[in-house]
Amino acid sequence: MPESHIASFGRFRRSHEFWLLIVILGLCASLGFANAQFLTMQNLFDLLTSYAFVGILALGLLVVLIAGGIDISFTATASVAQYITLSIANAYGANWIGVFAIAIGIGGALGALNAIFIQKFRIPSIIVSVATLNIFYGLLIFFTGGKYIYSLPDWFAAGIFWFEFEWGKDSSYGVNLQILALALAFLVTWLLLNRTNIGRQIYALGGNADAAQRLGFHIFGLNILVYCYMGVMAGIASLIQAQLAQSVAPTVLVGKELDVVAAVVIGGASLMGGTGTVLGTFLGLTLLAVLQNGIILLGISSYWSPFFVGLVILISVSATAWSQRERRTRGARR
Amino acid sequence: MATFLEMSGISKRFGGVHALRNIDLTLEVGEVHCLVGENGSGKSTLIKIISGVEAAEPGGRIAISGKEYPKLNPVYSTHCGIQVIYQDLSLFPNLTVAENIAMAHHLGGLHSVNWAAMRAIAKATMAKIGVEFDPDTKVSELSIAGRQLIAICRALAADAKLLIMDEPTASLTRHEVNALIELVSELKRAGICVVFVSHRLDEVLEIAERVTVLRDGAKVGTFAADTIDGRKLSHLMTGKSFEYQVQAPELAAGPVVLEVEGLGREGEYEDVSLRLRAGEVVGLTGLLGSGRTELALSLFGMKPPDRGTIVLDGRPIALRTNAEAIHRGIAYVSEDRLTLGLILNQSVTANVTLTVLERLASAFGLIAARARQTHVARWVAELGIKVSNPANAVKTLSGGNQQRVVLAKWMATNPRVLILDSPTVGVDISAKDGIYEIIRRLAHDGVAVLMISDEIPEVLYHSHRVLVMREGRLTTDVAAAATSEDALRLAVNA
Numbered sequence: 001m002p003e004s005h006i007a008s009f010g011r012f013r014r015s016h017e018f019w020l021l022i023v024i025l026g027l028c029a030s031l032g033f034a035n036a037q038f039l040t041m042q043n044l045f046d047l048l049t050s051y052a053f054v055g056i057l058a059l060g061l062l063v064v065l066i067a068g069g070i071d072i073s074f075t076a077t078a079s080v081a082q083y084i085t086l087s088i089a090n091a092y093g094a095n096w097i098g099v100f101a102i103a104i105g106i107g108g109a110l111g112a113l114n115a116i117f118i119q120k121f122r123i124p125s126i127i128v129s130v131a132t133l134n135i136f137y138g139l140l141i142f143f144t145g146g147k148y149i150y151s152l153p154d155w156f157a158a159g160i161f162w163f164e165f166e167w168g169k170d171s172s173y174g175v176n177l178q179i180l181a182l183a184l185a186f187l188v189t190w191l192l193l194n195r196t197n198i199g200r201q202i203y204a205l206g207g208n209a210d211a212a213q214r215l216g217f218h219i220f221g222l223n224i225l226v227y228c229y230m231g232v233m234a235g236i237a238s239l240i241q242a243q244l245a246q247s248v249a250p251t252v253l254v255g256k257e258l259d260v261v262a263a264v265v266i267g268g269a270s271l272m273g274g275t276g277t278v279l280g281t282f283l284g285l286t287l288l289a290v291l292q293n294g295i296i297l298l299g300i301s302s303y304w305s306p307f308f309v310g311l312v313i314l315i316s317v318s319a320t321a322w323s324q325r326e327r328r329t330r331g332a333r334r
Numbered sequence: 335m336a337t338f339l340e341m342s343g344i345s346k347r348f349g350g351v352h353a354l355r356n357i358d359l360t361l362e363v364g365e366v367h368c369l370v371g372e373n374g375s376g377k378s379t380l381i382k383i384i385s386g387v388e389a390a391e392p393g394g395r396i397a398i399s400g401k402e403y404p405k406l407n408p409v410y411s412t413h414c415g416i417q418v419i420y421q422d423l424s425l426f427p428n429l430t431v432a433e434n435i436a437m438a439h440h441l442g443g444l445h446s447v448n449w450a451a452m453r454a455i456a457k458a459t460m461a462k463i464g465v466e467f468d469p470d471t472k473v474s475e476l477s478i479a480g481r482q483l484i485a486i487c488r489a490l491a492a493d494a495k496l497l498i499m500d501e502p503t504a505s506l507t508r509h510e511v512n513a514l515i516e517l518v519s520e521l522k523r524a525g526i527c528v529v530f531v532s533h534r535l536d537e538v539l540e541i542a543e544r545v546t547v548l549r550d551g552a553k554v555g556t557f558a559a560d561t562i563d564g565r566k567l568s569h570l571m572t573g574k575s576f577e578y579q580v581q582a583p584e585l586a587a588g589p590v591v592l593e594v595e596g597l598g599r600e601g602e603y604e605d606v607s608l609r610l611r612a613g614e615v616v617g618l619t620g621l622l623g624s625g626r627t628e629l630a631l632s633l634f635g636m637k638p639p640d641r642g643t644i645v646l647d648g649r650p651i652a653l654r655t656n657a658e659a660i661h662r663g664i665a666y667v668s669e670d671r672l673t674l675g676l677i678l679n680q681s682v683t684a685n686v687t688l689t690v691l692e693r694l695a696s697a698f699g700l701i702a703a704r705a706r707q708t709h710v711a712r713w714v715a716e717l718g719i720k721v722s723n724p725a726n727a728v729k730t731l732s733g734g735n736q737q738r739v740v741l742a743k744w745m746a747t748n749p750r751v752l753i754l755d756s757p758t759v760g761v762d763i764s765a766k767d768g769i770y771e772i773i774r775r776l777a778h779d780g781v782a783v784l785m786i787s788d789e790i791p792e793v794l795y796h797s798h799r800v801l802v803m804r805e806g807r808l809t810t811d812v813a814a815a816a817t818s819e820d821a822l823r824l825a826v827n828a
Binding site: 197198201208274 | 437
């Protein structure tokens with residue numbers, strides 16, 4: 001192995017992601033041992049499909065957190081995008097490209113609105129997004145009366161099913177809309193954050209905003225981009241959720257913010273900005289999914305689920321803080 | 335020698351206030367030039383004009399390498415090779431060494447990141463000044479001195495011809511300062527002009543070839559460094575002269591208040607014995623890491639010692655927490671007053687009364703407004719804190735006045751022993767004098783004062799007795815009158 005690879009493996013072994021991976025592997029092994037249904041192809045595809053919604057939102061939130069902001073209005077954004085897009089599709093007809101373009105446009109616009117309030121009026125992002133969450137959601141409920149939409153265009157309800165393959169007897173699996181969107185979201189976010197200068201500027205902005213300003217970064221543009229990205233992810237997530245649920249329910253998405261925040265925070269992103277990785281978010285999402293799934297498979301009351309999620313967040317964040325303190329004291333002695 | 339930058343007739347007004355008046359300045363290629371002046375003398379405004387962040391008023395002239403720039407802006411100045419390293423270094427702690435050094439690569443429109451090129455730039459730049467860090471290490475894992483090297487590398491990678499460093503030595507140890515001075519002379523050999531902005535006059539004289547002094551927005555003059563000394567420099571900066579003499583041992587010194595015998599704490603200091611008498615100022619100096627701050631924290635109950643005894647007023651005591659120390663009349667003014675000593679956003683009143691809230695409480699445990707007012711008025715007057723209204727936030731005060739607020743906070747507890755850690759760091763020379771005056775008066779009133787400082791003249795001229803710590807041991811304990819600056823310097827660095 002070349003020396004640089006050894007060095008980077010050493011760095012990985014000290015990272016938050018490494019310990020998450022160990023915990024996940026341990027948890028999967030014990031769950032697999034306890035319940036034969038856990039380590040099955042069926043369960044894997046079920047989990048990927050049902051956690052795609054949370055995962056796509058988590059990637060949007062990751063980018064916002066890295067830039068040093070926060071946004072919790074995304075569930076309301078998703079509800080609005082979902083309702084308007086599918087109402088249009090029902091009334092005027094549309095295709096896949098059309099619905100995604102509309103949902104992305106709505107999500108991006110609402111995200112930009114957040115960014116404008118945060119940047120132009122210098123209001124803390126948490127306050128702005130609490131306000132816009134309520135405004136977006138309030139308007140949606142007022143205009144729709146909270147009514148569900150059950151009839152969706154046939155092609156939308158049918159979804160997609162690519163790369164079909166047989167596994168075991170009488171079961172075939174393939175890539176559905178949810179898994180495809182989740183995979184693309186991971187790929188695009190990873191490319192943005194690690195392979196483009198704009199992604200690195202987002203990290204830099206979250207790490208030291210004053211220095212970014214002095215170096216002549218386009219701070220306003222970066223913020224618009226970051227909150228729009230969150231909005232776009234909310235738009236995409238909203239459609240795959242509607243496709244999975246086979247209905248549009250304006251009231252069910254708001255309230256799911258905390259699962260998304262949990263996935264990102266367990267993955268090691270800091271609310272202080274500047275830290276967080278796509279791999280970490282993937283592992284955070286995985287841990288959340290395995291945990292909630294495991295509770296069900298073990299026959300534990302699902303009321304315990306929030307308790308365990310909260311516990312994992314506390315342990316995860318404490319472990320990060322503790323290892324940072326250890327490193328700092330070691331660094332100071334050097 | 336060729337001239338790199340020439341400016342003349344530079345003025346700048348903010349509102350009605352003249353920040354700079356008619357300044358002329360030339361900087362030569364490969365010169366080390368120091369810019370000194372008290373807070374508010376216009377140093378930072380001048381730097382901002384050189385770097386194009388602020389525009390000078392019409393009538394001023396700026397020429398860089400012989401070319402006139404009627405409208406200098408940050409883009410031109412960077413293009414001309416002007417780089418400023420601010421006191422906070424402006425690094426990105428969460429990014430790698432390579433990214434920080436080659437940050438220019440990240441600027442501009444959307445493009446893909448060439449990690450290999452960035453690492454190569456970082457390695458080549460680090461090699462230029464003989465430092466070697468793993469390009470993939472995060473900057474947050476480096477020491478302050480290491481981070482400063484990275485900031486210098488970033489300036490060099492941007493092809494710096496003029497490097498302006500704002501208070502670069504403020505948080506470095508003496509050893510690290512020496513390394514920095516070495517590095518600056520290397521940059522000079524490479525034809526880079528270095529401008530140092532510093533408060534520490536002895537360093538200024540050590541490193542500079544020429545010194546430009548600013549006072550109240552006007553230039554006092556530019557002097558060859560070998561024609562002036564620290565005393566003349568402080569006179570030029572303030573317009574006042576400060577003649578300090580070694581203080582005689584305090585003959586009237588009272589009984590021993592605090593006696594320490596064989597004190598030690600694993601890995602930090604060992605076998606320390608000392609006595610503090612009422613009415614005596616004892617100076618303690620030593621390099622960063624010599625154990626002096628740890629010793630002080632032990633005496634304040636925050637780092638309990640493993641061995642040895644502490645005797646206060648003839649009774650052995652064990653200090654396990656600072657609450658115990660405060661209760662027994664030991665006060666400690668921390669070095670980092672901005673983060674540890676003051677609540678900057680709160681009022682002078684709130685800060686001054688913080689340590690005595692219990693005493694100000696009425697029968698119901700609520701704070702008596704009248705008593706609080708009287709208390710604050712007394713200390714504001716006694717220490718000469720310049721504040722128009724004690725309800726103003728502490729952050730609106732100058733450094734010298736902030737330090738007085740910290741002192742008031744502790745003096746209000748009527749301490750028997752007062753430990754001051756670097757009481758004049760970041761305070762102007764004329765404000766320093768006021769603080770020395772307060773220390774003398776406190777001692778006169780019978781407090782035993784232990785003053786820790788980096789600056790040898792400070793401990794020599796403002797203490798009755800001087801202690802030196804080296805590598806965790808107390809190596810010198812001498813009357814101020816019986817030693818000299820040179821002898822102490824030797825004792826500290828030997």
